[in-house]
Amino acid sequence: MIEVFDTCTGCGICVSRCPFGAIRIVEKRAQINEACTLCGACVKSCPFGAIEIKRKMVTPADVSSYRGIWVFAEEHGNHLRNVTLELLSEGRKLADKLGEPLAALLLGRNVTDFIKTLSAYGADKIYVTEHEVLERYNSDGYADVLTGLIVKHKPSVVLFGATINGRDLAPRIAARLRIGLTADCTGLEIDEEGRLVQIRPAFGGNIMASILSHTRPQMATVRPNVMKRGEPDWTREAEIERINVMIDPKAMRTRVVDIVKEVADRAVNIEEADIIVSGGRGLGSPENLKLMRELAEALGGAVGASRPIVDSGWLPHHQQVGQTGKTVSPKLYVAVGISGAIQHLVGMQTSDIIIAINKDSEAPIFKVATMGVIGDLFKIVPALIEELRNAKKENPTR
Amino acid sequence: MIIVVCIKQVPEITEVKVDPKTKTLMREGVPSILNPLDEFAIEEALRIREKHGGEVIIVTMGPPQANEAILKCLAMGADRAIHLSDRAFAGADTLATAYTLAKAIKQFIPNFDVILCGKQAIDGDTAQVPVEMAEWLNLTQITGVKKVEVDPKGRKVVAHRETDEGYEVIESKLPVLLTAIKELNEPRLPTLMGILSAKNKETRVITAVDLDGDTGLFGLNGSPTQVVEIFAPKPRGKGTIILDEDPVATAKKIIQFLFEKGVI
Numbered sequence: 001m002i003e004v005f006d007t008c009t010g011c012g013i014c015v016s017r018c019p020f021g022a023i024r025i026v027e028k029r030a031q032i033n034e035a036c037t038l039c040g041a042c043v044k045s046c047p048f049g050a051i052e053i054k055r056k057m058v059t060p061a062d063v064s065s066y067r068g069i070w071v072f073a074e075e076h077g078n079h080l081r082n083v084t085l086e087l088l089s090e091g092r093k094l095a096d097k098l099g100e101p102l103a104a105l106l107l108g109r110n111v112t113d114f115i116k117t118l119s120a121y122g123a124d125k126i127y128v129t130e131h132e133v134l135e136r137y138n139s140d141g142y143a144d145v146l147t148g149l150i151v152k153h154k155p156s157v158v159l160f161g162a163t164i165n166g167r168d169l170a171p172r173i174a175a176r177l178r179i180g181l182t183a184d185c186t187g188l189e190i191d192e193e194g195r196l197v198q199i200r201p202a203f204g205g206n207i208m209a210s211i212l213s214h215t216r217p218q219m220a221t222v223r224p225n226v227m228k229r230g231e232p233d234w235t236r237e238a239e240i241e242r243i244n245v246m247i248d249p250k251a252m253r254t255r256v257v258d259i260v261k262e263v264a265d266r267a268v269n270i271e272e273a274d275i276i277v278s279g280g281r282g283l284g285s286p287e288n289l290k291l292m293r294e295l296a297e298a299l300g301g302a303v304g305a306s307r308p309i310v311d312s313g314w315l316p317h318h319q320q321v322g323q324t325g326k327t328v329s330p331k332l333y334v335a336v337g338i339s340g341a342i343q344h345l346v347g348m349q350t351s352d353i354i355i356a357i358n359k360d361s362e363a364p365i366f367k368v369a370t371m372g373v374i375g376d377l378f379k380i381v382p383a384l385i386e387e388l389r390n391a392k393k394e395n396p397t398r
Numbered sequence: 399m400i401i402v403v404c405i406k407q408v409p410e411i412t413e414v415k416v417d418p419k420t421k422t423l424m425r426e427g428v429p430s431i432l433n434p435l436d437e438f439a440i441e442e443a444l445r446i447r448e449k450h451g452g453e454v455i456i457v458t459m460g461p462p463q464a465n466e467a468i469l470k471c472l473a474m475g476a477d478r479a480i481h482l483s484d485r486a487f488a489g490a491d492t493l494a495t496a497y498t499l500a501k502a503i504k505q506f507i508p509n510f511d512v513i514l515c516g517k518q519a520i521d522g523d524t525a526q527v528p529v530e531m532a533e534w535l536n537l538t539q540i541t542g543v544k545k546v547e548v549d550p551k552g553r554k555v556v557a558h559r560e561t562d563e564g565y566e567v568i569e570s571k572l573p574v575l576l577t578a579i580k581e582l583n584e585p586r587l588p589t590l591m592g593i594l595s596a597k598n599k600e601t602r603v604i605t606a607v608d609l610d611g612d613t614g615l616f617g618l619n620g621s622p623t624q625v626v627e628i629f630a631p632k633p634r635g636k637g638t639i640i641l642d643e644d645p646v647a648t649a650k651k652i653i654q655f656l657f658e659k660g661v662i
Contacts, residue, residue: 375642
């Protein structure tokens with residue numbers, strides 16, 4: 001229930017913040033009409049605390065009224081993030097198991113081109129919201145619109161990629177709706193009672209935890225590169241629902257003043273890369289990063305680094321793997337000259353295949369390596385680059 | 399400037415294991431430390447105070463022994479601390495933790511300008527508490543910042559927020575909540591004088607009855623998520639270790655291996 005108290009002065013600030021155009025000022029007082037989705041943007045904007053939404057806690061009896069799996073479709077410049085497609089493939093499985101529909105939530109400015117892809121990867125329905133304020137991710141605008149959609153349509157599950165923006169957005173919505181949220185999941189299952197079992201590592205991957213949420217929707221962020229992306233079916237056609245929103249850019253509380261690109265090596269975000277070649281202290285000097293770049297190129301991967309490399313300023317922080325950097329789960333992780341301190345291992349030990357090259361046979365990295373090579377990286381890496389190039393020449397499709 | 403820094407005492411994660419029989423966490427004898435990323439938040443708060451004047455107040459929720467972590471913050475130079483400690487707060491998930499911290503800040507430090515937190519804690523790695531706190535307190539948030547400029551006269555802050563290919567420069571009005579990454583600064587070490595003076599600084603212990611909040615939203619009762627099982631991760635299996643004798647032969651072995659695994 002939404003209520004407007006006598007402290008309302010009719011100032012109209014809430015009108016400019018409401019994305020759904022549901023508020024009018026009538027006789028110096030805010031009046032809320034049926035377009036209201038209870039997203040809560042007005043409550044947050046009111047300087048007089050004159051609007052309140054009373055949210056009921058979800059009781060067991062309410063649970064059955066929540067239906068459907070939702071995936072937040074995160075776009076990035078001119079493409080959808082890989083994790084969005086991974087989540088749709090996973091969400092499809094969960095939806096089929098529950099016998100419920102799978103929907104994608106697409107927000108942005110000119111995003112219509114992505115509809116085909118979202119359909120092909122399994123969405124039955126796509127909610128599309130286009131607005132200039134949504135062109136670039138911002139916490140307030142995205143949280144307001146998504147909260148409104150969730151309250152209105154009551155999905156059972158909402159999944160986000162555990163990306164920089166996904167992890168900025170999901171907790172905002174969870175706190176507004178007072179519901180549970182599980183971070184950075186690496187596994188999702190449906191139990192016998194139709195509940196979402198959320199599996200995630202904790203304590204740096206030393207333990208795994210299965211988590212249930214007693215509220216609805218059940219929300220989770222999911223680690224990129226863990227769920228398998230299915231084959232697209234380009235004949236699929238999802239139902240499209242367009243939601244018109246009215247967002248006043250001036251009502252947004254933060255403003256992006258500038259966007260600075262520090263071009264990452266091979267321009268690949270390491271969180272999304274299938275193959276990562278990481279260098280450590282063993283490289284000795286920054287010139288030797290050239291070896292990492294060449295090896296990454298030969299393998300078709302991205303370049304990462306351990307903490308000492310980043311602390312020395314050889315590479316930017318967003319390429320750092322480990323506790324104070326990023327957690328990655330690529331198909332192949334090549335650790336070159338990295339001893340494997342626990343702070344590094346927690347950031348990469350869920351990778352499918354780990355190849356470690358190090359001259360110290362006692363290096364802890366060998367404990368997690370699928371294949372460990374004891375030897376001089378300055379001899380092995382150039383040979384590896386050469387052999388990979390030769391292999392490619394012999395068999396260009398490989 | 400009134401700067402609040404929320405910190406957490408965490409176990410040294412390298413030492414935490416699952417008891418294979420009872421399937422519970424073996425935390426006994428595991429040393430506790432101040433969450434590493436929180437040090438960057440404290441350092442930045444101290445720098446803001448040094449530049450603009452004001453007060454740095456530490457807020458934490460945790461058992462009595464979390465006082466050790468508080469003492470470290472005070473030794474670094476924070477002015478005073480609020481320690482939320484009560485059995486009623488135990489078992490809190492991120493939502494209940496954020497609620498309790500937010501209530502305490504609203505009640506005891508209502509005139510704050512900036513809240514700084516480490517981006518995430520190394521035990522849970524959720525990064526959810528700061529953002530949920532910002533929502534409870536109706537604040538704007540800028541997560542993952544590597545540079546901060548506060549403008550007390552203009553009542554605003556400009557921060558560099560890390561993105562996947564660089565950063566975005568975000569401007570927000572005060573008050574604001576910021577979460578720190580390691581690029582932000584280089585945390586100072588506590589000086590001997592700092593360590594000695596820390597014991598004389600005020601730490602106020604707050605229990606559930608001292609808080610105006612809804613007690614049903616504290617601790618386990620206020621936590622919508624529930625850990626139903628913990629288990630040890632699948633062991634990685636024993637890897638193959640080879641000793642390089644001939645780089646070309648070694649390279650061929652690696653390529654053969656990757657080919658068999660379908661990676662290339």
